[in-house]
Amino acid sequence: MDPHFSSITGFISRISACSIVILFLLSSSTFTCTDAYDALDPNGNLTIKWDVIQWTPDGYVAVVTMYNFQQYRHIQAPGWTLGWTWAKKEVIWSMMGAQTTEQGDCSRFKGNVPHCCKKDPTVVDLLPGTPYNQQIANCCKGGVLNSWAQDPATAVSSFQVSVGAAGTTNKTVRVPKNFTLKAPGPGYTCGPAKIVRPTKFITPDKRRVTQALMTWNVTCTYSQFLAQKTPSCCVSLSSFYNDTIVSCPTCACGCQNSTSRGGTCVSADTPHLASVVAPGKSDNTPLVQCTSHMCPIRIHWHVKLNYKEYWRVKVTLTNFNYRLNYSQWNMVVQHPNFDNLTQIFSFNYKSLTPYDGLNDTAMLYGVKFYNDFLSTAGPLGNVQSELLFRKDQSTFTFEKGWAFPRRIYFNGDNCVMPPPDAYPWLPNDSPRTTIPLFSSVMTFLVSLVFLFVYV
Numbered sequence: 001m002d003p004h005f006s007s008i009t010g011f012i013s014r015i016s017a018c019s020i021v022i023l024f025l026l027s028s029s030t031f032t033c034t035d036a037y038d039a040l041d042p043n044g045n046l047t048i049k050w051d052v053i054q055w056t057p058d059g060y061v062a063v064v065t066m067y068n069f070q071q072y073r074h075i076q077a078p079g080w081t082l083g084w085t086w087a088k089k090e091v092i093w094s095m096m097g098a099q100t101t102e103q104g105d106c107s108r109f110k111g112n113v114p115h116c117c118k119k120d121p122t123v124v125d126l127l128p129g130t131p132y133n134q135q136i137a138n139c140c141k142g143g144v145l146n147s148w149a150q151d152p153a154t155a156v157s158s159f160q161v162s163v164g165a166a167g168t169t170n171k172t173v174r175v176p177k178n179f180t181l182k183a184p185g186p187g188y189t190c191g192p193a194k195i196v197r198p199t200k201f202i203t204p205d206k207r208r209v210t211q212a213l214m215t216w217n218v219t220c221t222y223s224q225f226l227a228q229k230t231p232s233c234c235v236s237l238s239s240f241y242n243d244t245i246v247s248c249p250t251c252a253c254g255c256q257n258s259t260s261r262g263g264t265c266v267s268a269d270t271p272h273l274a275s276v277v278a279p280g281k282s283d284n285t286p287l288v289q290c291t292s293h294m295c296p297i298r299i300h301w302h303v304k305l306n307y308k309e310y311w312r313v314k315v316t317l318t319n320f321n322y323r324l325n326y327s328q329w330n331m332v333v334q335h336p337n338f339d340n341l342t343q344i345f346s347f348n349y350k351s352l353t354p355y356d357g358l359n360d361t362a363m364l365y366g367v368k369f370y371n372d373f374l375s376t377a378g379p380l381g382n383v384q385s386e387l388l389f390r391k392d393q394s395t396f397t398f399e400k401g402w403a404f405p406r407r408i409y410f411n412g413d414n415c416v417m418p419p420p421d422a423y424p425w426l427p428n429d430s431p432r433t434t435i436p437l438f439s440s441v442m443t444f445l446v447s448l449v450f451l452f453v454y455v
């Protein structure tokens with residue numbers, strides 16, 4: 001297919017996925033696109049690979065490796081939990097680099113007692129600082145997995161498992177079933193294990209290639225809808241050409257004084273704030289500062305300056321959560337001018353091109369040891385950057401909110417945007433009350449036509 005054409009259909013189906021949601025939810029005040037398919041990371045998945053590296057008298061030894069191929073969704077502390085169901089009566093004799101949370105009933109064993117006898121073991125990573133004799137490469141990070149675009153080297157996690165009472169040839173081994181991945185909450189769905197071509201390993205001196213005795217893969221995908229999370233971030237907007245600051249939509253992430261939508265919060269001027277917000281022994285629930293939006297994270301986009309050939313934006317991320325430091329945070333922004341980003345100050349930039357030929361999506365993240373750590377609410381709880389864009393005279397305009405982002409994600413979650421008709425206007429620009437609905441109906445119809453013609 002013509003690449004230009006495929007990028008257009010990609011773009012249209014990307015808009016339509018949201019337009020459909022918008023069409024149905026137009027009456028509600030806040031909405032997000034929460035489909036399982038992530039339009040900005042269409043191939044995003046987490047792959048779990050089992051490589052059998054040795055047969056034993058009653059089973060096998062496998063190295064299990066998890067690759068977080070998602071561009072910008074990471075797994076932060078307290079980390080991943082992996083579960084599965086054995087196909088037969090397998091047991092785990094021992095593990096390196098991870099452990100099961102429960103041993104289960106091993107009473108049928110005399111002498112050597114297995115590490116775990118449960119039919120459905122649950123595995124967690126070991127913590128950093130584990131003795132070297134219990135480690136393997138890529139283990140022991142407390143279950144933290146970085147995202148692929150941010151740092152592929154730390155987006156991998158491995159452990160080794162020695163399985164007994166199992167098949168001992170590639171014909172008698174039964175692959176485990178019903179994989180579950182928690183991060184640590186719900187959100188991921190894992191497919192069945194598929195036997196694939198055995199992995200080839202190249203020795204460090206590159207002079208010899210060895211291969212696994214047998215390999216199977218499991219693919220897991222994330223859905224914000226399954227995670228059933230209330231939104232965790234919102235967007236506010238301002239500009240040099242209009243004094244109005246468009247704040248986050250009220251109740252974007254919850255309402256104050258509402259018991260149903262997590263209404264507890266702490267006012268910033270509470271006396272003895274530090275002791276009020278200190279986490280209790282077992283209490284790690286978020287505690288946010290009282291705001292009209294009640295979001296733990298707010299992202300402010302300020303259109304700051306207009307030069308002849310360039311324009312400049314200031315982006316500020318503010319943490320309103322008293323109980324969470326966000327380490328290795330990232331944000332993803334979609335704006336048509338990213339293909340002409342000229343300079344970015346104090347954040348890292350990586351272009352994401354989910355559709356060939358469309359370079360409108362950027363991942364922004366902190367500079368290591370400088371601002372990759374977004375501290376808890378308070379004077380240190382913010383990070384900021386400025387972006388300089390080169391104007392493409394054929395598309396550039398300050399009208400109709402063009403200078404504002406189309407979509408923003410924080411740590412992989414879609415942020416609640418103000419409604420388009422509230423965006424700051426250019427003086428004398430007329431409000432657009434009917435056009436947003438009209439245009440989403442149009443893109444919906446156009447994409448339906450595309451669906452019928454090309455699917």
Ligand SMILES: *[C@@H]1O[C@H](CO)[C@@H](O)[C@H](O)[C@H]1NC(C)=O
Pocket residue numbers: 043044045046047069219
């Ligand atoms: C998972 O992601 C990798 C890397 O993007 C990709 O090569 C692979 O095809 C994906 N797997 C599935 C089942 O989508």
Ligand SMILES: *[C@@H]1O[C@H](CO)[C@@H](O)[C@H](O)[C@H]1NC(C)=O
Pocket residue numbers: 170171195214
């Ligand atoms: C099992 O091993 C045999 C050779 O030992 C090989 O021909 C066959 O393809 C293997 N099967 C699988 C599923 O790996």
Ligand SMILES: *[C@@H]1O[C@H](CO)[C@@H](O)[C@H](O)[C@H]1NC(C)=O
Pocket residue numbers: 085177178
């Ligand atoms: C695996 O999951 C399916 C669907 O959730 C369920 O029907 C089946 O009983 C499960 N199998 C095992 C062995 O737990």
Ligand SMILES: *[C@@H]1O[C@H](CO)[C@@H](O)[C@H](O)[C@H]1NC(C)=O
Pocket residue numbers: 047049067196197216217
């Ligand atoms: C299995 O997963 C590994 C690691 O992600 C990948 O290199 C390999 O291509 C996958 N195999 C298949 C058939 O998807």
Ligand SMILES: *[C@@H]1O[C@H](CO)[C@@H](O)[C@H](O)[C@H]1NC(C)=O
Pocket residue numbers: 256257
């Ligand atoms: C929440 O309740 C307190 C006390 O009942 C009241 O002072 C405050 O105005 C309420 N806030 C909102 C946003 O309704």
Ligand SMILES: *[C@@H]1O[C@H](CO)[C@@H](O)[C@H](O)[C@H]1NC(C)=O
Pocket residue numbers: 279322323324325375376
């Ligand atoms: C956040 O980080 C700071 C500095 O490292 C630390 O003192 C504080 O205890 C952390 N807070 C939480 C809730 O983890």
Ligand SMILES: *[C@@H]1O[C@H](CO)[C@@H](O)[C@H](O)[C@H]1NC(C)=O
Pocket residue numbers: 338339340341342351353359
């Ligand atoms: C997207 O545009 C930016 C800014 O011009 C450029 O740095 C980046 O390399 C482009 N990415 C791709 C994949 O073309």
Ligand SMILES: *[C@@H]1O[C@H](CO)[C@@H](O)[C@H](O)[C@H]1NC(C)=O
Pocket residue numbers: 339340390391392393
């Ligand atoms: C903006 O970027 C596109 C794609 O990289 C390029 O074709 C175009 O010339 C650029 N425009 C300006 C004004 O630099």
Ligand SMILES: *[C@@H]1O[C@H](CO)[C@@H](O)[C@H](O)[C@H]1NC(C)=O
Pocket residue numbers: 242243244246422423424425426427428429
């Ligand atoms: C600024 O934008 C707001 C909409 O957010 C609009 O109500 C107001 O009239 C605009 N101000 C000027 C001076 O145009």
